[in-house]
Every structure is written in structure tokens, then in C-alpha cells.
Amino acid sequence: MALWVVLGLLATGGLATIALHQGETINAIWLVVTALSVYAIGYRFYSRFIAEQVLQINDERLTPAHVINDGKDFVPTHKAVLFGHHFAAIAGAGPLIGPVLAAQMGYLPGTLWLVVGVLLAGAVQDMVILFASTRRHGKSLGDMIREEIGTFAGKLAMFGILAIMIILLAVLALVVVKALVGSPWGVSTLVLTVPIAVFMGIYLRYLRPGRVGEVSLIGVVLLVLSLYAGQWIAQTPALASWFDLQGTTLAWGLIIYGFVASVLPVWLLLAPRDYLSTFLKIGTIFGLAIGIAITLPVLHMPALTAFTDGSGPVFAGSLFPFLFITIACGTVSGFHALVASGTTPKLIERESHIRPIGYGAMLMESFVAVMAMVAACVLTPGVYFALNSPAALIGTTPEQAASVISNWGFIVTPEMLTQTARDIGESSILSRAGGAPTLAVGMAQIFSSVFGGPGMMAFWYHFAILFEALFILTTLDAGTRVGRFMIQDLLGQYSAKLGHTQSLPANLLATFLCVAGWGYFLYQGVIDPLGGINTLWPLFGIANQMLAAMALMFATVLLVKMQRGKFVLVTAIPASYLLIVTLTASWQKLFHDDVRIGFLAHAEKFRAALERGELLAPAKSLDDMSRVLLNDQINAGLCALFAFIVIAMALVSLRACVRIWRGESPTLREAPFQAGSGAGELRARA
């Protein structure tokens, strides 16, 4: 008990300190300690309440892993092993990028949303969906929504998932492009990972089938060598010019790559690279944690900046609602509802493990996001803004950038900007938006002060870029496949031929449609003078939180159907909050007067200029002008579509609840209860 009192004091003290801190800098330890003590309290009390009172978890009930036990997909798995499986499946690039962008408003708003939001929204969602799926033999979210709410709701979910997938792939590809423009070191290293992965794939299929551990070890060694090879290439002018690419070239490269990679057999490229990026991801997360713990870096970013009013250069829009969609994955992520209803429920050994795995893994994900926030705020704010502001605002030379940013109140000199670029082995750090480069500079600063000193800064920078890029390429490849299957699913309803997943032409058509979808948004983002992230990240955030809102609404219907109506607020409050956030954000993205925020206002500006025959930057011709106009209209249409989907889902969920409140008897489609004859044995092993 004394422990919890101490932790309670630590949490409140920590929150008070980070919120009320006056002064130039604050030590990162405050953020870390506060986050960890808040998580501990939330886990101990709130998740226990959810497990025991709300869900009434029952260890006497056999889980699908025991009932079906097929030795492959359904296997009772030790909770530590399953925690690793689940965490590796939910952790991605998202939680690392969102906090970096949100840092423009200061470290405080983002950190508070991360640590408080995860307790009340993200972890709750993951845990309840994992529970629901475990009770239904591991059914997917879409299937569960269809069975418990209705066919229409199921279709909405399916369509929502496809739309968010397309936007997610576009925005992640844009992050890679932004990180690699004019960086021969980064590009050549990334290109070298392709033969490494192919080698691993052949090794794994023909030489030593299934030995993923040893082949990944070889892969990691080759990867480090490729980093040095990349450095050598970048320093050899004749070779460097081959890899010194422009944004549009990189975008086309990724689009073609995405198409080719996702029609190749999985064993050749996708699977081995996925293993490599999983190890790299887990290693990097631990490395970052150790680095922060050893160096205890000082944060230079203020608690709050003037940009909370919505005038910030990194993304436009005020704190409410845009902070809450910018930091999506680290606090609450709709995608986790898909993972929690994927493989994890089929491996759960007993129901009480749902709490550490569903709730616990999400807390860890939130902590990763807090570390990303630390890495971004370790930078001098002037350097942070130079990295993240579009060229349209800060110009293209260090002198211009330094003078603009110093005018914002973040003092920085041109020398500091050029020196930072030299330290990380790049020609410039200006306008490298998208989060990855900022995170990489922050991580390089932290890592190099633990391992290797300042001389290693460039190595660590490119290591971090490689880690992000490799990871995102895997997601592009795998995500395009997921999109392809979903498109074939949709097309198959109209023409059976197009739905055949084994048919090559049908397969190529669906892949083409998927790549064209994300490729369109990617290309549009690359040529956008405001950097593209400005437009695409909010769309992605809205879509991601929308999916989370849908999952939480489904969870609410489930609680009502389970006759736990008195606890309905556990999921209804986060669902409503996300509903308010996503709808306000969509409304503002559509109708805001500021051309940086509202798509329609921006379209109107270009339409009016087009009528007068005027050219507005970035357009260089009247054709360009019409294209900008079309992009705005498509973005606006997409935003309206998201809003429509989430409103429709809210209405059908509400109707389902009202029916039950009116006295209709609910039909819960849980799998039949099967008592473990070994339940006593299970308890004894606890």
C-alpha cells in the first residue's frame, strides 16, 4: 500500500512539475518518472477495475487457444511471450512521429494527452477489443461489428479500414521521401537493404528453413556494414550523384517499388525485411530508453509555445482539436483494435492475461511516444523549427531560415544550422518535415553521448533514418497487400472474377488500384509547397482516431448487450471524446476560413485566382493551378467521407443501444462457454 501512496505522490508531483515549471529548460527525467508512475497507477487500479467489474474476466472459461488448439495459430502461449508478440505487432512508426510534430506546441500538451489519454482511451480500447475477440474465437473487428451491430455497420467498418490504410501508406511514404531528399547516404543505405533482405529470404527458404533468429543476426550485421558503405558512397562524388535524388524522383521510386514488392512472393523480400525491422525496432526502443536513462538529457523546448493558437509552421490548427489527432498512435490507435482482434486473441492462455497484454502493451507503446517527445525536445527549438518548417515559410538558405525562426522567438544562428547539418553528415537540415529526421537528430544526440561521442553522431543519425525507412518500406509493402485483398473483397461483390485472390490479372488490378490510391496522395504531398505533411498528417490522424472511435462505440454496444450498462461510461466517454475531436477537426479542415487549415477556403483562393488568370505559388502554369484545385476538392471529399462514416457508425451504435434499453432482449454472439476441467490446475499454476 505504501508503494501506491508513494507512486501517487510521484505522479501528482511529476504532473505539477512538468505543468508549472518555469524556466529555460527541464530535465527529461521529470517526463519519464511522471509517465511511469501514472501508468503504474492506471494499470494497478483502472485496468483491474475494468478486468474484474466491467468485463468480469473469468479464468474458468477456456480460451480459443485451448478450445481450438491447432498447434499453429491457436496455441496457449506464455503471457511474456505473447506480450512480445502483441507489442511487436502494435508498435510502428506512428507513435514516433506524432509526438515530434506535436512538439511545436511545447512538450506539455502532447505529454499530458499521451499519459492521460492512454489510460482512459487507448489502453481501454485495446483491452476491451482483445477481450471481445477472445470470447469469439479470435474473430476480426469487422466480423464482430457485423455480427453484434449489423451488416451495414460491418460494411462501414470495412470501408473505413480501407480508407485509413490508403492515407496511412501515403503519409508514411511521404515521411520517407522527406527524410531522404538530397541524402545520398540515406538513399544508398536503403537501396542496399533490398539485396540484404533477398539474401535473407533465400537463406531462410532454401538453406535453413525457419531459422529466423540466426538469419536476422546475419542481417543486422550486414545492415551495419551497409551504413558504412552508404557513408563511403556519399563521400565518393561520382557515386553520390546517383543517389542524390529529388522528392518527385523518390516518390516515383517508392510508387514503383511498392507495386513490384507487393506482387513478389512474400518469402523473397517482405518477410525477411519484416524480421529485420522488428529486431531493429525493438533494439532501437530499448536503446533509446537506456540512452535517456543514462544521459538524463535536458529539454530545451518550452512547456507551451505561442503556436498553441494554431499558427504553427509544422501543422496548422489550434490545440483543440488538432493536437488530439496529431498524436494518434501513442495515445489511442484504431489500428490496435485490428491487431487485438487478429492473432493475439488466438494465443491467449487464459482470460486474466487480457489485462497485461491488452492494457499493458498499450502503456508501453505510449511510453515509446513519450520518449519520441523527449528526443524532439532535446533539440534546440530553433533547430527543431528549421527541420520541421516548410521552405515556403523559412526560405531555402540557413541565413533566411535563421532570421525567420529567430523572429518567432527561437534564437538560432545560421552557423548552428550548418554545423548541425555537418554533424549529421548531411548537406542541409532545412525543411526536413515529417518527424523522422527530427527524431533521428534527437536520437543521434542521445546515442552519441552514450556510445561513440560526437564523432558517431552522423552514424547514429543515419542509423535512425534507416530504422524508420526500413520499417516504413515494410509497412508500404505489407499494407499494399492488405489494401489489395480488401479491394478484391469489395470488387468481388460485383464481379466474382475480380475477387479471385489467386488470379494474376485480378491481383495486379487490385494492387494497381491500391498503389494508385496512396501514390496519388504521396505525389500531391511531395509537390505541396507547405511540405505535404501539413495536409496529409491531419487526414491520417482523423482517419486513425475515427477508427478508434468506431472500435470504442462497438465496445460500448457490447457492454450494453452484456448488461453491464452501468459501466458503459468506461468506453462511452473516450468514444464520445474521439467523436467530438474527429468531427471538429473534419469540420475545420473543410470549412475553416484560414487557407492553411480549410481545404475549401484554399480551393476558393485558387479558383478565384484561376478566374483572374493569376498564378499562385507553387503553381507554375494554369494547369498546375487546376491541379491544386482538384487536390483540394479530393481532400475535402475524403474528409467529408470520414465524417460521414463516423456519424453513420455512431447512429447505428446508438440505435443498437436504444433497442436494448427499450427492453429488447440482446443476443450476444459469444462462443459457448467451455469450462476448463483444468481450471483448478490453471489457478494452481498462477
Added chain:
Amino acid sequence: MTTLTHTTQPLKHWREALDRLLGLPNYERYLSHAQQAHPEQIPLSRRDFYDEAQRNRYDSGSKRPRCC
């Protein structure tokens, strides 16, 4: 319940833990299951097993999506 003996131990079964971390099933687990539950059938070879597992992992649409 013979099933209860099937549970993994992270240190003893580190290979299986590694497979699970990467989202794969484990061949040894499958083999012992197959021999026990379906002794009359010939189990998959190691290569076929991992081939099938990888295809299931990536080519099953929204059932196993990628996370951001």
C-alpha cells in the same frame, strides 16, 4: 486436459518466443501437436510449414493488417 501442458515457457522455449515475436508459429510446437493429435497424417516439412505461415501472415487482407 492435455492442452494445459502445451503452454510455452519464455526461456525454455526461446526459439518459439522468437517466432512469436516475429508473428510466426513454431515448427517444433506444430510437430509435437501433429504427432499427438493426428498421428495418422504426415506432417508438413519445416520448409512447407514456414512457407505457409508466411503466406498466411501477409496475404490475408484485413484479418492481419499492418499497424502504423
